[in-house]
Amino acid sequence: xxLGLIADAHxxxxxxxxxxxxxxxxxxxxxYFLGDAVGYLPGENEVLDILRIAPILCQEGNHxxxxxxxxxxxxxxxxxxxIRLARERISRSNSAFLQSWPEFREICVDDLxxxxxxxxxxxxxxxYIYSERDFSFDNKLSYDAIFMGHTHLPFIFDYKGIxxxxxxxxxxxxxxxxxxxxAIYDTNAHRTEIFRLPFDSKKVIESFQQLFVxxxxxxxxxxxxxxxxxxxxxxxxx
Numbered sequence: 535x536x537l538g539l540i541a542d543a544h545x546x547x548x549x550x551x552x553x554x555x556x557x558x559x560x561x562x563x564x565x566y567f568l569g570d571a572v573g574y575l576p577g578e579n580e581v582l583d584i585l586r587i588a589p590i591l592c593q594e595g596n597h598x599x600x601x602x603x604x605x606x607x608x609x610x611x612x613x614x615x616x617i618r619l620a621r622e623r624i625s626r627s628n629s630a631f632l633q634s635w636p637e638f639r640e641i642c643v644d645d646l647x648x649x650x651x652x653x654x655x656x657x658x659x660x661x662y663i664y665s666e667r668d669f670s671f672d673n674k675l676s677y678d679a680i681f682m683g684h685t686h687l688p689f690i691f692d693y694k695g696i697x698x699x700x701x702x703x704x705x706x707x708x709x710x711x712x713x714x715x716x717a718i719y720d721t722n723a724h725r726t727e728i729f730r731l732p733f734d735s736k737k738v739i740e741s742f743q744q745l746f747v748x749x750x751x752x753x754x755x756x757x758x759x760x761x762x763x764x765x766x767x768x769x770x771x772x
Contacts, residue, residue: 535643538562539701539717541652541683542595543585545575545620546705548741549714549733550584552772553704556731559771562718566639568683569595569652569659572624573615574706575738576745581705582628594635595652595684596659602632605659614748644721646678653684660684666691669698679719679726688715688728688763699726702764710762711735711755728764 538557543550557565567590572578585592599605600617601624607617637658639650654661655671663669664685671680671693679697687709688702702715712735719726735755739747 535563535721536561537643537648537719537721538565539568539650539681539699539719540565540704541568541701542570542686542703543567543581543705544570544573544597544703545577545581546733546738547577547580547584548738549705550581552731552733553714553716554584554588554590555772556729556767557716557718560718560729560767565590566650566681567592568650568681568701569593569635570597570683570703571595572601572620573597573617574751575747576616576619576623576742578620579623579625579628582624582631586628586631591639592635593639593650593652594632594637594659598632598635599659602629614750616746616748619746646721646724647676648719649677649680651680651682654682655680663698663700665689666693666698669693671696678724681717681719686715688717690726690728697724697726699728702728706751706754707762708754708757710759711757713759713762715764729767730762730764731767732769 571581600607641648651658653659654663681699686703689700691698701717704714714731717728
């Protein structure tokens with residue numbers, strides 16, 4: 535089975551749609567969203583409408599938890615996050631939709647035990663794992679693969695036989711700002727691949743010109759990297 539894994543759309547519906555189309559063309563059998571549909575960019579309702587209508591299994595990120603009051607707002611970051619404004623805009627149906635999202639997910643597929651979380655094993659919503667140096671786990675629960683998001687920076691490494699993957703961000707990548715990231719995990723081969731898909735970051739910024747977007751977010755979308763992690767998707771498949 536091919537599992538599609540995507541995270542951190544952050545109010546960017548056009549990038550999310552492109553990634554979902556790519557996952558369909560790459561023949562993902564099931565798609566999981568690992569949190570943070572809201573925050574940073576003001577297209578949260580469009581993103582949530584897409585996730586709600588499509589057959590995608592979603593779970594909570596720290597931005598959803600802040601929006602719903604489960605964890606405190608970070609006042610020093612609020613001008614960048616825009617969570618209070620998102621609370622004012624979010625539709626009643628999307629607010630109810632968010633209430634159904636779990637904080638983490640454990641599944642078994644093809645005799646493999648898989649853990650999915652936004653942050654980390656120790657801190658499901660707010661834990662940061664940037665590389666193998668940040669990761670430690672005794673694997674008492676015998677996971678075969680662990681998938682996460684939150685940092686907006688994709689990676690794959692093996693930790694004592696566990697495949698550990700950050701799927702990156704589809705909506706606000708932090709290495710190259712116009713290059714969405716998502717993953718496909720092939721359970722038959724026990725293999726994950728990170729894919730990168732370009733989007734027009736200038737058009738994204740222009741689409742929100744009537745709404746407030748922090749300069750820090752604009753700078754992130756304009757960021758470029760000489761060597762972003764992952765395999766570039768051939769746009770001809772879309």
